[in-house]
Amino acid sequence: MRVTKAIRFEDLGLELRLISERTAEASTEALSLDRMVLAAKAYCPVDTGALMASVRAERRGPLESDLIAGGGGYVNPRTLRPVDYARHVHDGTSRTPPRPFLLQAVLAERLRLAREIMERSGGLLA
Amino acid sequence: METSLTYTVAVTGLDQVKAQADSAARSADLASSSVKGLQSQGIRTMPLVMNALQTVNSLRSSVDNVTRAMETMNPEAMIYALLSMISVATNLMQVMRLLRESTATAAAAQAVLDALAGAWWLIPLAITAGVMVAQSIRSMQTGGPVAETGVYLLHRGEYVVPANQVTSYGPIYVSFPNQSGGLDVDGLLRELGPRLVGQIRRATG
Numbered sequence: 001m002r003v004t005k006a007i008r009f010e011d012l013g014l015e016l017r018l019i020s021e022r023t024a025e026a027s028t029e030a031l032s033l034d035r036m037v038l039a040a041k042a043y044c045p046v047d048t049g050a051l052m053a054s055v056r057a058e059r060r061g062p063l064e065s066d067l068i069a070g071g072g073g074y075v076n077p078r079t080l081r082p083v084d085y086a087r088h089v090h091d092g093t094s095r096t097p098p099r100p101f102l103l104q105a106v107l108a109e110r111l112r113l114a115r116e117i118m119e120r121s122g123g124l125l126a
Numbered sequence: 127m128e129t130s131l132t133y134t135v136a137v138t139g140l141d142q143v144k145a146q147a148d149s150a151a152r153s154a155d156l157a158s159s160s161v162k163g164l165q166s167q168g169i170r171t172m173p174l175v176m177n178a179l180q181t182v183n184s185l186r187s188s189v190d191n192v193t194r195a196m197e198t199m200n201p202e203a204m205i206y207a208l209l210s211m212i213s214v215a216t217n218l219m220q221v222m223r224l225l226r227e228s229t230a231t232a233a234a235a236q237a238v239l240d241a242l243a244g245a246w247w248l249i250p251l252a253i254t255a256g257v258m259v260a261q262s263i264r265s266m267q268t269g270g271p272v273a274e275t276g277v278y279l280l281h282r283g284e285y286v287v288p289a290n291q292v293t294s295y296g297p298i299y300v301s302f303p304n305q306s307g308g309l310d311v312d313g314l315l316r317e318l319g320p321r322l323v324g325q326i327r328r329a330t331g
Contacts, residue, residue, distance in 0.1 A: 014151070016148075016151035017148060020140055020144035020147050021144075023140060024140050031135065064135070064136040065134070065136075067135060068130050068131065069130065070129055070131055071129035072130060082129055084129035084130075090131050102131060102133050110135075113135070
């Protein structure tokens with residue numbers, strides 16, 4: 001991937017000074033994790049759909065976000081109990097195999113996230 | 127018992143990016159002012175610029191290869207790759223010193239900048255390449271024997287002595303520039319004096 005921008009030589013110093021600021025801005029925007037959430041939902045096994053619905057991103061800070069499944073007040077419509085089984089589904093149990101839908105999403109989307117940060121940095125520069 | 131499962135995604139390394147970028151920016155400012163000063167001298171070196179561009183083409187293809195390789199890296203490696211690219215700009219301090227030594231360097235570097243204007247992060251690299259090219263185009267401003275065959279930047283008024291006539295001039299090479307107002311003897315002596323002293327010192331060991 002190449003991020004391009006034409007600048008005048010005289011402006012090079014200014015542009016370099018703004019690199020970190022713009023990369024931080026781009027990182028903050030990209031860490032909304034929209035695509036990662038979509039990927040996790042796509043990988044998530046579905047029975048009632050409650051676990052898939054509970055997959056979400058929560059912001060921890062400007063440069064940090066959580067990708068979460070389960071909890072958060074989500075309720076399974078069949079059992080009427082909270083969706084508290086995300087870890088069992090994800091990591092597996094003695095009776096069920098692991099289905100690591102969050103991990104898969106992180107691994108599959110991390111390069112795209114980095115690329116998105118670079119592209120957004122370039123977009124801000126342009 | 128935890129009711130949710132969480133993976134934390136974070137971007138790290140931006141402090142290093144800022145430190146490197148600020149350092150590079152200071153160097154870029156100095157280099158920019160140096161180029162402006164040299165450009166104001168109105169030197170025209172288009173043939174040299176063409177040489178510079180040819181050399182930079184090979185450099186650019188190698189950078190393209192690095193860029194393609196980046197696509198297989200993970201996010202942390204991407205950030206560090208950015209750091210690595212920025213660190214190229216730290217060479218600007220050395221570049222600036224060289225820019226002062228040759229007007230041809232300034233023109234070549236500027237031409238390379240224009241050619242690579244579409245890839246802003248290549249600019250520090252391009253400046254470095256421009257200087258490397260201009261370094262190879264040696265100047266004979268201070269006179270003396272030509273040690274290597276190659277391209278040289280000659281200045282108006284200088285003479286080139288054919289190799290088969292050099293021995294007749296002895297160990298000290300003196301050239302007299304064409305001057306419409308007669309020979310500037312004082313100036314010549316001022317210039318010649320230190321050169322003679324240097325030659326004598328070298329000759330006497």
